[in-house]
Amino acid sequence: MMSQSAKPKAVVLLSGGLDSATVLTIAAQQYDCIAVSFDYHQRHASELNAARRLAQRYASEHRVIHLDAGVLAGSALTDHTIKVPEQSEEGIPVTYVPARNTVFLAHALVVAEVADANDIFIGVNAVDYSGYPDCRPEFIEAFQAMANLATRAAVEGAQVRIHAPLITLSKADIIRRGVELGLDFGLTVSCYQADEQGRACGVCDSCRFRRAGFEQAGVADPTRYQRR
Amino acid sequence: MMSQSAKPKAVVLLSGGLDSATVLTIAAQQYDCIAVSFDYHQRHASELNAARRLAQRYASEHRVIHLDAGVLAGSALTDHTIKVPEQSEEGIPVTYVPARNTVFLAHALVVAEVADANDIFIGVNAVDYSGYPDCRPEFIEAFQAMANLATRAAVEGAQVRIHAPLITLSKADIIRRGVELGLDFGLTVSCYQADEQGRACGVCDSCRFRRAGFEQAGVADPTRYQRR
Numbered sequence: 001m002m003s004q005s006a007k008p009k010a011v012v013l014l015s016g017g018l019d020s021a022t023v024l025t026i027a028a029q030q031y032d033c034i035a036v037s038f039d040y041h042q043r044h045a046s047e048l049n050a051a052r053r054l055a056q057r058y059a060s061e062h063r064v065i066h067l068d069a070g071v072l073a074g075s076a077l078t079d080h081t082i083k084v085p086e087q088s089e090e091g092i093p094v095t096y097v098p099a100r101n102t103v104f105l106a107h108a109l110v111v112a113e114v115a116d117a118n119d120i121f122i123g124v125n126a127v128d129y130s131g132y133p134d135c136r137p138e139f140i141e142a143f144q145a146m147a148n149l150a151t152r153a154a155v156e157g158a159q160v161r162i163h164a165p166l167i168t169l170s171k172a173d174i175i176r177r178g179v180e181l182g183l184d185f186g187l188t189v190s191c192y193q194a195d196e197q198g199r200a201c202g203v204c205d206s207c208r209f210r211r212a213g214f215e216q217a218g219v220a221d222p223t224r225y226q227r228r
Numbered sequence: 229m230m231s232q233s234a235k236p237k238a239v240v241l242l243s244g245g246l247d248s249a250t251v252l253t254i255a256a257q258q259y260d261c262i263a264v265s266f267d268y269h270q271r272h273a274s275e276l277n278a279a280r281r282l283a284q285r286y287a288s289e290h291r292v293i294h295l296d297a298g299v300l301a302g303s304a305l306t307d308h309t310i311k312v313p314e315q316s317e318e319g320i321p322v323t324y325v326p327a328r329n330t331v332f333l334a335h336a337l338v339v340a341e342v343a344d345a346n347d348i349f350i351g352v353n354a355v356d357y358s359g360y361p362d363c364r365p366e367f368i369e370a371f372q373a374m375a376n377l378a379t380r381a382a383v384e385g386a387q388v389r390i391h392a393p394l395i396t397l398s399k400a401d402i403i404r405r406g407v408e409l410g411l412d413f414g415l416t417v418s419c420y421q422a423d424e425q426g427r428a429c430g431v432c433d434s435c436r437f438r439r440a441g442f443e444q445a446g447v448a449d450p451t452r453y454q455r456r
Contacts (some may be wrong), residue, residue, distance in 0.1 A: 010339075021369060063298075065296045066294075066296045067296070067297070068293045068294045068295070068335075070291070078290075098337075098338050098341035098342050098379060098380070099334065099337040099338045099341055099375075099378050099379050100338075101378070102337055102374070102375070102378045103331075103334045103335065103337075103338060105297075105334075106327065106330045106333075106334035107331065108330045109326075109327040109330055109331075110326050110327045110328075110331060113326040113327055114326050120375070122454050132375065133378060133379055133380055133382065134377075134378045134379075135385040136377065139377040139378055140262075141336050142370075142373050142374035142377050143374050143378075143380075145370050145373070145374070146330070146367070146371050146373070146374045147327075147330070147371035149335070149361065149364065149367040149370045150327050150329070150330045150361060150362045150370075150371075151326060151327050151361055151362075152326070154361065155361040178354055206349045
């Protein structure tokens with residue numbers, strides 16, 4: 001069923017970082033977007049403020065879903081006693097959050113079914129985040145297959161589609177795509193340990209990928225850093 | 229990695245109803261069980277009290293995970309303005325909660341990965357609840373396939389198994405199995421609209437399946453009813 005809007009609805013997972021902001025602007029070309037963010041006492045609460053600003057500009061609705069603080073424990077992103085690494089590690093990073101994208105997509109599926117939306121967008125990337133199992137194309141495909149057996153809409157014939165438009169792009173390509181679509185990257189926060197003003201640390205994995213991406217894309221970096 | 233206990237760990241989804249209590253006693257035969265329950269402002273909060281009593285007796289640990297009250301909205305189980313039906317409906321029941329088992333299993337997967345458990349138990353049943361898409365064997369299989377691509381443990385070679393030991397059993401068979409294993413069904417609450425004392429309404433789908441099950445199993449029904 002179509003909403004009153006001319007565009008069909010889609011659910012877009014929006015962290016407030018560079019990647020998910022680009023996904024939102026991509027999705028907004030064709031869909032009326034419901035942005036979904038999660039509050040799980042993550043270190044980078046300034047990302048959530050960024051998500052609010054981005055949703056106001058590019059989405060028609062923003063849902064902030066509270067996750068049980070105890071559930072996603074056990075990684076450097078939620079456990080303040082684990083130090084965020086300043087150099088890339090071998091294998092799966094300490095910033096990996098157990099089954100996080102499964103939990104995020106499960107909630108997106110609920111929001112999609114209630115809103116009568118068949119399309120879910122997620123900004124996973126298999127290039128920079130090759131160490132995260134749930135950023136791989138095979139995970140996204142398996143989640144989509146499961147989703148198409150999970151819901152009333154699917155049983156009644158709808159096809160749920162999980163879109164991961166950044167999955168094979170480099171950070172520079174993602175930035176170029178965002179620039180093409182008029183995305184204001186100054187609204188985004190990527191840093192794992194940004195301060196309360198949203199200023200980035202400049203040294204964590206996420207900051208280093210982001211900074212290198214702007215350099216490679218030949219685009220001025222609008223990020224505000226705590227130190228350079 | 230094995231825990232200090234002689235048995236391997238498993239995560240068991242425990243609502244406090246008859247089915248999940250039976251699953252817990254089945255799992256406890258072979259596993260050291262972490263029971264997981266959800267608090268999502270469901271009508272039958274007395275079920276959660278039942279879950280606590282059951283976990284104390286049959287599990288080594290009980291995690292109650294709070295879900296965002298707004299997320300699982302839109303069904304008779306969470307929306308108090310929709311009347312719980314007193315007769316079975318055609319098709320998918322009004323008590324269907326969008327993508328509920330996907331959200332429940334996603335959280336169970338997080339708990340399992342953090343606890344180093346590879347086995348997850350869920351009390352879905354495709355006989356009495358044939359109208360629920362996420363109670364079918366094909367859904368459980370698809371979730372398991374997805375889970376085996378989602379986690380660090382899976383990437384490192386572990387096999388996640390989703391066990392649904394009741395999936396093809398009748399309610400009478402489930403009750404007989406519980407009796408065999410010494411389960412005290414008086415601890416369980418199945419009713420969609422039990423009162424604060426845990427007394428069942430006797431007329432909702434869940435009560436009618438349960439009552440008929442005890443009759444067919446030839447087992448005395450320990451349920452306390454508000455009316456008969």
